[in-house]
Amino acid sequence: MSMIRIPEIKALYQLFKPGLALSIVLTVLPALFSSTVMPDIGTILGAIIGTLLSAMAAFGYNQIVEQHRDAKMERTRHRILVTGQANPYTVYIVSSSLLGGGLLILGMYAGPLAMVFSLLSFLIYVFVYTIWLKPRSTTNTLIGGISGAVGPLIGESAAKGYVTEYGWLLFLFLFLWQPPHFWALACYRKDDYARGGFAMLPVVRGVRYTSIQMVLYQLMFTALMIASFYPLGYTDLPFALTAVPFSVFVLVYMIRFVRSQDMKHARTAFFLTIFHNLIWHAALTFEQLYRHLS
Numbered sequence: 001m002s003m004i005r006i007p008e009i010k011a012l013y014q015l016f017k018p019g020l021a022l023s024i025v026l027t028v029l030p031a032l033f034s035s036t037v038m039p040d041i042g043t044i045l046g047a048i049i050g051t052l053l054s055a056m057a058a059f060g061y062n063q064i065v066e067q068h069r070d071a072k073m074e075r076t077r078h079r080i081l082v083t084g085q086a087n088p089y090t091v092y093i094v095s096s097s098l099l100g101g102g103l104l105i106l107g108m109y110a111g112p113l114a115m116v117f118s119l120l121s122f123l124i125y126v127f128v129y130t131i132w133l134k135p136r137s138t139t140n141t142l143i144g145g146i147s148g149a150v151g152p153l154i155g156e157s158a159a160k161g162y163v164t165e166y167g168w169l170l171f172l173f174l175f176l177w178q179p180p181h182f183w184a185l186a187c188y189r190k191d192d193y194a195r196g197g198f199a200m201l202p203v204v205r206g207v208r209y210t211s212i213q214m215v216l217y218q219l220m221f222t223a224l225m226i227a228s229f230y231p232l233g234y235t236d237l238p239f240a241l242t243a244v245p246f247s248v249f250v251l252v253y254m255i256r257f258v259r260s261q262d263m264k265h266a267r268t269a270f271f272l273t274i275f276h277n278l279i280w281h282a283a284l285t286f287e288q289l290y291r292h293l294s
Contacts (some may be wrong), residue, residue, distance in 0.1 A: 011080045015063060015091065016098070021055035023277070027151030027174060028158075030284035031167045035159040038292045046109020047158040051151065053102030054118045058147075060095030061126045064088050069135070069196040075189060076196075110158035117157060121150040138201045141182050149174035169224075169234055170284070176221035177277060180214035180254060184270035187211065188263040207266075211258045214269070218254050222247040225280070236287045243280035250276055 013019070028051050032039060039047075063070065063081050067088065070076035080086040099122060107115040129144030152170035156163050186193055186200040187207050193200045202210040225247050229240040250272050257265040 011085055015060060015080055015086065016056040016095075017059045018052070018056060020059065021052050024055045024148070024151055025051050026278070026281045026285075027149075027170070028155035030281060030288055031152040031155030031170055032159050033285065033288035033292065034156055034164075034166055039159045042109050043111075043158055046105050047114060047155060050102045050104075050106030050110055050114070051118060051154055053098045053105065054122055055102075057095045057099035057102060058122050058125045060091050060098065061122075062130050064091055064095070065126070065130050066196075069198065073192045073196040075192050106154070106158075110154070111161055113157035113161060113163075114154045117150050117153045121147045121154075134198050136199055138199055138204050140199065141179050141186075141201065145175050145178040148178050166234055169228055169232075172224060173221070173228075173280070176217055176224060177273065179217045180221075180250075181270065181273040181277075183210050183214050184254075184257075184266050184273065187257075187266040188270070207261060208258070211254070211261065211266075215251065215254045215258055218247070218251045222251050235284065238286050238290075239280065239283040242283045243276070246276050246279050 025048050028047055032044065032047055063079060066076075067079070067081040070079050071082045076082065081088060081091060103115050103119055106118050125144065125147035129140055129147060133140035133143055149171045151174065152167045153163050156167035183201055187202045187210055190200070190202045190207060194203045201213065222244070225235075225239075225244050228235045229244065235243075250269065253265070253272060254269055257269055
């Protein structure tokens with residue numbers, strides 16, 4: 001039996017995006033550790049592995065659906081389904097196996113509600129966002145954002161068997177974070193998305209309108225972050241001293257983009273939002289783990 005070569009590993013990585021899937025796992029962690037008692041290792045690993053596999057399955061399905069549009073875009077024209085390095089049927093089988101395995105693990109170790117939330121996220125991402133809305137409506141980012149915000153609901157339902165106000169608050173964090181994040185990408189990749197036939201907001205309404213919407217959503221997101229610390233009291237000082245100031249910094253930078261309309265600023269805003277996502281989830285996870293250890 002021949003060994004798997006490095007190019008093949010890179011191709012599989014590009015197809016199923018385990019790195020991006022891990023960023024989704026990160027959104028599960030704060031709520032997963034939010035219960036009064038630390039979850040057992042089986043629940044923790046079940047929630048993490050099940051979410052990881054389900055997310056990778058969704059990315060595989062996404063590339064099956066979009067392979068013909070991907071061929072028209074500079075950013076995606078080298079994907080392995082576009083170049084013929086992979087058979088769509090094989091990718092479908094592997095993706096379906098990942099989905100089935102992920103849901104099974106979630107159901108067995110994280111609970112049926114966590115499994116339902118993961119399945120709901122998959123269905124919205126593949127069928128509502130990818131197939132229906134992305135080529136047709138600028139609302140694709142907003143409605144598709146429901147799928148990307150489900151992580152905290154998976155985490156808290158795994159830990160407690162139900163979802164509290166804390167889980168829904170983290171859901172709202174992600175729901176408000178995603179539009180400016182993905183709109184920033186769509187702005188500096190506007191021509192590429194237009195070639196692919198995607199109804200992204202800057203393609204349909206223009207970059208200036210989109211940049212203003214980015215500021216509005218980032219403003220709502222920042223306000224909610226502040227309110228989560230005071231007066232709501234759902235977050236603590238580590239979050240307030242790291243995630244909140246950085247959210248303000250991102251907001252100021254997006255205002256700069258509105259004024260300049262420079263695509264370099266859009267690109268920088270995109271990467272700033274990624275870093276912000278890491279900061280606030282790290283802070284929230286630290287808060288919950290510190291509470292268990294103190």
